[in-house]
Amino acid sequence: MAQQISESELVLMKIIWKNGGTALYALIMEELAKEKNEWKNNTVLTLLSRLVEKKFLKVKKIGRRNEYVAVVTEAQYQAMQTHSFLDRVYEGNVKNLVSTLLRQDILSPDELREIEAFWRDGNE
Numbered sequence: 001m002a003q004q005i006s007e008s009e010l011v012l013m014k015i016i017w018k019n020g021g022t023a024l025y026a027l028i029m030e031e032l033a034k035e036k037n038e039w040k041n042n043t044v045l046t047l048l049s050r051l052v053e054k055k056f057l058k059v060k061k062i063g064r065r066n067e068y069v070a071v072v073t074e075a076q077y078q079a080m081q082t083h084s085f086l087d088r089v090y091e092g093n094v095k096n097l098v099s100t101l102l103r104q105d106i107l108s109p110d111e112l113r114e115i116e117a118f119w120r121d122g123n124e
Contacts, residue, residue: 003054003055004084005054008039011032011035011037012048013070014074016057021069021070022067023068024062024066025044025045025068026065028068032044051068052068056070056072057069057070057071
């Protein structure tokens with residue numbers, strides 16, 4: 001199974017994904033400030049190095065600056081997390097997951113029809 005990332009690490013990944021999959025350290029700090037996140041430099045550097053260790057990011061040197069490049073796309077991460085959740089909570093049974101979504105009014109009948117049409121029409 002792929003490594004899990006923490007909520008804090010996910011915050012950084014979302015900034016990088018939103019920026020097209022690459023971001024300089026300065027941009028990451030700017031975005032964190034915009035979100036009123038006041039993490040210290042060392043905290044951010046530690047989280048980024050953990051993401052590199054876990055192979056979610058790689059570092060590209062641009063002169064003396066580090067550019068962080070996503071190795072995993074947001075869609076790939078979402079797929080990994082969905083499979084992990086499905087296996088852990090529903091033992092891989094998609095029907096039970098959808099049934100829960102419908103029973104709990106998380107998925108509306110209209111949304112279900114949209115999904116059915118999506119599959120019927122060839123995943124367009």
